[in-house]
Amino acid sequence: MLENFPYCPTLYARVAEIKALTQLPASTKDRIFPLIIGRPWPNAKKLEKTWEKITSAMGNRRFALDLDASKLNIDSNTASYQEFKELFDPRGGFSKYYDVILGMAHAIPVLRLSGGVPLNFDEQIKNIEKIDRGVVVRIEFGTIQNYFPLIEKVLKKLKDFSIFVDLGWSDDLLSREMWASGIVEAVSKDNPEIELVISGSSFPDKFHGLGGRGEILIRERYIYNSLVRRHNSAILIYGDWGSTRPPTPPTPMTNVPRIDLPQTGEWIAFRRDKELDGTETYSEIAQRVIEDSTWPSDLDIWGTYTIEWTANGEPGAIRSPGTAAAARINIHLHRQAMFGGNDVIVDGDEPFIDDI
Numbered sequence: 001m002l003e004n005f006p007y008c009p010t011l012y013a014r015v016a017e018i019k020a021l022t023q024l025p026a027s028t029k030d031r032i033f034p035l036i037i038g039r040p041w042p043n044a045k046k047l048e049k050t051w052e053k054i055t056s057a058m059g060n061r062r063f064a065l066d067l068d069a070s071k072l073n074i075d076s077n078t079a080s081y082q083e084f085k086e087l088f089d090p091r092g093g094f095s096k097y098y099d100v101i102l103g104m105a106h107a108i109p110v111l112r113l114s115g116g117v118p119l120n121f122d123e124q125i126k127n128i129e130k131i132d133r134g135v136v137v138r139i140e141f142g143t144i145q146n147y148f149p150l151i152e153k154v155l156k157k158l159k160d161f162s163i164f165v166d167l168g169w170s171d172d173l174l175s176r177e178m179w180a181s182g183i184v185e186a187v188s189k190d191n192p193e194i195e196l197v198i199s200g201s202s203f204p205d206k207f208h209g210l211g212g213r214g215e216i217l218i219r220e221r222y223i224y225n226s227l228v229r230r231h232n233s234a235i236l237i238y239g240d241w242g243s244t245r246p247p248t249p250p251t252p253m254t255n256v257p258r259i260d261l262p263q264t265g266e267w268i269a270f271r272r273d274k275e276l277d278g279t280e281t282y283s284e285i286a287q288r289v290i291e292d293s294t295w296p297s298d299l300d301i302w303g304t305y306t307i308e309w310t311a312n313g314e315p316g317a318i319r320s321p322g323t324a325a326a327a328r329i330n331i332h333l334h335r336q337a338m339f340g341g342n343d344v345i346v347d348g349d350e351p352f353i354d355d356i
Contacts, residue, residue, distance in 0.1 A: 001108070001134045001162045001195065005033040007337045008197040008239040010166065012037045012068060012247060013050055016322050020242070020329035022057040023302035024337075029061055031337040035110065035136060035164055035199075035239075039068035039247075040080040047083040051104055058106065064136040064164075065101060066110040070247055090114075093123025102131050110136045111154075111161075116144030118153065125157060134160035139183060141168040141176055141200075151186050155194075163187060164239065167200030169246050173219045176200070181227060188234035198224045199239030201246070203267070207258060212273035213288070215266050221339075238339070243267060243332040244325070255321050257282050259289050259307060262332035264339055268294055282318045286310035303330035 002008060011017040011034050021034065041049040054063070067087055074081060087097040094112045101109045109128060111118055116139075118124060128135045137154050139147055154161065165183050167176045180198060187194050202219035210216075220240040228236050243262060257280065258271040270289050272280040286307050289295060296304060306327040310317040318324045 001160065002033055002197070002237055003195070005237065006031055006339065007333075008033045008035065008164070008199070008237050009242040009333060009336070010035045010037065010164065010199050010239060011242050012244065013039050013041070013054060014244075014247070015042065016325040017242060017244060017329055018053050018057050019326040020303070020333060023326075023330050024333055025301060026059075028301075028334050028337045029058065032333065033062060033064070034058075034242075035064040035066055035138065035197075037066045037068045038084075039071045040078070040084050044080050045078065047080045049080070051100065055104060055106075060106060062106045062108060062133075064108040064110050065104070066136075066138060067097070068247070088112075090119045093120040093125075093127050095123075095127060098124075098127035098131060101133075108133050108136055110138055111158075113138075113143075113150070116147065116150050118150070121153065121157065128158075134162070136162055136164055138164040138166055140166045141179060147183055148186060151183070155187070155191060162195040162197065164197045164199055167198075167220075167223070169201040169203075169241065171202065171204060173200055173202040174223065177223050177226060180223065181230060184227060184231045184234050184236065188231060192233050193235065195235045195237060197237045197239040198227055199241065201241035201244065203241065203243050203245055205245055207256070207269055207271055210269050210271060212271060213292075214269045214271070216269060217266050218264075221265055221336075238336065240336065242329050244329060257285055257324075258321075259285050259310070259318065259324050260328040261289055261292070261294060261307075262328060262335050263294060264335050267328075267332075268292070282310050282324070283313055286318065299331075299334075301330060301334050303327040303334070306330075 009032060013036055036054055038050050040047055041053060072085060089096060098109060101107045109131060112124060135158060165180050167173055167180055184196055187196060200220050204216055224238045256272050258269055261268045270285050272285060289307055290311050306316060306318060318327060
């Protein structure tokens with residue numbers, strides 16, 4: 001299922017992520033298989049708006065579609081939220097969820113789990129076989145106490161599947177490596193042909209100690225490389241959360257302007273430093289970014305253009321944390337998709353679309 005994809009990011013269906021994905025060059029999109037976590041689109045009356053945004057972003061390319069369970073706690077009577085909650089109904093083997101998948105020509109289902117247990121498993125298998133596109137099994141850190149029964153059941157019952165080993169988000173992601181290693185060992189020992197995506201996020205939630213410019217190690221890549229060395233007979237594919245963190249409830253806070261420049265192995269954060277210049281604007285920060293020795297002057301993608309537009313005060317400039325995040329995610333996705341290769345963009349790529 002994933003043999004042609006060097007990169008399998010996990011992305012929430014939020015505005016910044018979908019915009020970043022939409023604006024990727026076609027040649028970059030061809031190299032990624034994202035697991036997209038669906039949720040109601042902001043201010044949309046119907047849930048179908050989410051599916052339209054995802055489909056538009058991916059075109060005729062395959063992706064896996066999961067659901068954001070954190071949105072079940074939202075107290076809303078809107079039609080989109082009511083439709084969304086119905087997708088978690090286990091009756092008929094989550095038939096409403098699988099109907100959504102069936103209606104999206106390139107979507108791959110994600111096995112529905114509750115506490116690590118596949119509810120109505122036999123009914124789910126019937127839905128999976130009806131769709132006939134394979135299935136993704138996502139094993140998330142912290143949600144499954146004992147993953148061995150799940151792995152045994154999956155290996156026994158399913159045929160065409162891939163596994164996402166998701167370490168979740170942590171500022172100490174390296175401590176979860178052995179957990180992931182145990183899953184890789186359990187699966188690959190007798191089934192070395194099974195594809196396993198190693199995913200997670202170490203993108204920080206605090207930047208105040210970095211000053212005006214700070215470098216942050218991409219620990220996801222470190223863990224992946226370590227697991228490849230340890231399990232050299234397993235089929236492991238690199239994944240991460242596209243330089244994002246999990247959704248959190250909105251809290252009052254003062255946003256300090258910051259622009260991040262992803263490299264292949266680290267993120268470089270350029271931030272307004274109160275001690276140096278507490279009045280620095282996004283435009284002035286962007287000027288520092290493009291003057292930095294790490295600036296990729298030959299990387300012609302939407303994320304780098306957006307930073308240049310910001311530095312030059314042109315339309316499309318960064319004026320909010322959301323646009324800054326979208327630019328970062330766009331560059332990060334491209335860098336990781338092209339890891340070990342060439343960043344050069346081929347002719348014929350899709351034009352930028354600015355309607356998200």
